[in-house]
Amino acid sequence: MTFDVGLVFGSIPKMLVGLGLTLELLFLSSFIGLALALVTLLMRISGRWFLVTPAVVYIYIFRGTPILVQIFVIYYGLPQFEFIREGMLWPLLREPFWCCILALSLNAGAYVSEILRGGVLGVDKGLLEAASALGISKTHRFIYITSPIAIRLSLPAYSNDIISMTKATALASTVTLLDMTGVARTLVAQTFAPYEIFISVALIYIAMAWMIQKGFGMAEKRMSRHLKPTAG
């Protein structure tokens, strides 16, 4: 058995065909997920039981179940119901692409809202007290004091989550989508060279993860420049 290194690198261009779909899945679900996460976060910290409870339940369900199951429930499961098949959203919900986006976004929303909540809890209480003492209202405290600091605190965990999302997009291949992993599986079926093909696609994923990490590292550095050690 020979290991065809040429095949590894030769396959990369073919894999990039799937890259477009992978990136679409990643960006769209990250974006929607972030919006969902913000809403969920506000509900979660509102203190009102009728807002907190649904938020907690949502987070619990989507963090407690595998993404694969979530995708299957939406893609294979929803068509079971007539009202879905007859409903307005059917043209969207029958497409594996939108089912994946839905599943990935809901998943992202749950995880990211917890990450943001960690950031919010990490804000020094003394700062909020000082703001109260100055007469600054609760809303203003949240916008001007809590949010900037919480965002900076959340960045490391958020970057990890984005990397997880990138990997989760590979699951789209289980519902027939031709993202990078989907393309890879097709190629393997044609060439019977699983190692070479899968390794080359893995290389692309690793490169993406590395770039995301570097990107966030730079963002973190920028946001922390006011934390230089005391000059005096």
Added chain:
Amino acid sequence: MKLSGNRLAQTIANAYTVVFRGTPELLVLLIVYFGAAVTLTAIAQSFDASIKFIDVPPFWAGAFAIALIVGAYMTETFRGAFLGVDPGLVEAARALGLSKFQTFVYVRIPQMWRLALPNFGNHMLSLMKDTALISVIGVEEIVFVAEMATTVTLKPFTMYIVVALIYLCITSVITLAVMALEKYANKHLAASR
């Protein structure tokens, strides 16, 4: 390996973590499963050319793949926990005359366990959820069984929701267990009020 001063060992260990944390779990699974099949077939063919194909038991391929992935994340957690032990404690232990090994067992490990616990719990949860992926290569775990059941009952939603609930129960149990362990590990801290 990562903590050893040895540069080569560090590089290999770093590569291991980078590869397995950057690659989708599904992909690792597929590589291990199909790759193992190809490798074993090739090895077998070198002995007996008439063998067409060796089928790797998907269960073991899956288990091995998940072990590799979780291992990569765990090394980071353990490394963090190791570095998080207060060096003052280690110094005190050595000053009292404990050997390196004794320090490791009696001072380092108890501290590390407490620090590693939350992340360890998270890894256990991910591990649980990754097992769902094994259904993709045909292992008869619950997602796979649900797929089979769907063809009979024609109610995919119900089937998969049941699967989701089962996972939810398992993850809840793990989460509660971790919370209880955390309380136990930190009881000496809480008592000082």
Added chain:
Amino acid sequence: MSEQESIIILENVCKYFGDFKALSDVNLTVQKGERIVVCGPSGSGKSTMIRCINRLEEHDSGRIIVAGKELTREVKDIDAVRREVGMVFQSFNLFPHLKVLDNLTLALKLVRKTPKSEARQIATRYLERVHIPDQADKYPSQLSGGQQQRVAIARALCMNPEVMLFDEPTSALDPEMINEVLDVMVELAKEGMTMICVTHEMGFARSIADSVVFMDKGEIVEAERPDVFFNNPSNERTKLFLSQILTH
């Protein structure tokens, strides 16, 4: 003297933290322009008392009246009181992500809706008053502890409060920086600011206070003019406390 109104009145104030009685029937009256120093062992309730005055803590019974407004659960009342009361914290609590000048102008812009240029002018004036006008564009982390605390004082002053509360303002400072902060506080006192100051700095109390209040176990044990307080305290607990802190 008879024309001076009481600017702060605490009447039979009690506060519990769970089962623990932090404040026990506290009665205190502060006149406009008075300088009060509060001292006592840790856990005596001194911080709790002044934090009740601007509602950072809620009192459980009794009345608190600040500048004629009573402190109740109503947000309107709380906000009205906080406008008149400025606070300086032991840990400074400067907003780390904002430059010094922005730290000062934030509340002006958000609470008093002061336009930007006017806010900058006010802020610069107060920075000059605490003797650090050149630090306006720096971040708090770039300043020394003493400078940070002076910025904190300026920040509270920008809102033009009637009363200034100080919660152990120098306890977190290195010794060589304590004086620069105390000097600013003395200047403030000389200008007539009403102040309540929780501190261990007895020299400061002796020179500037109109009244020294000793608290222990949630009660006000003794409140006297400094010369009487330090030389001839009447209560045994006061004497004990003074002997503990004044020996070194």
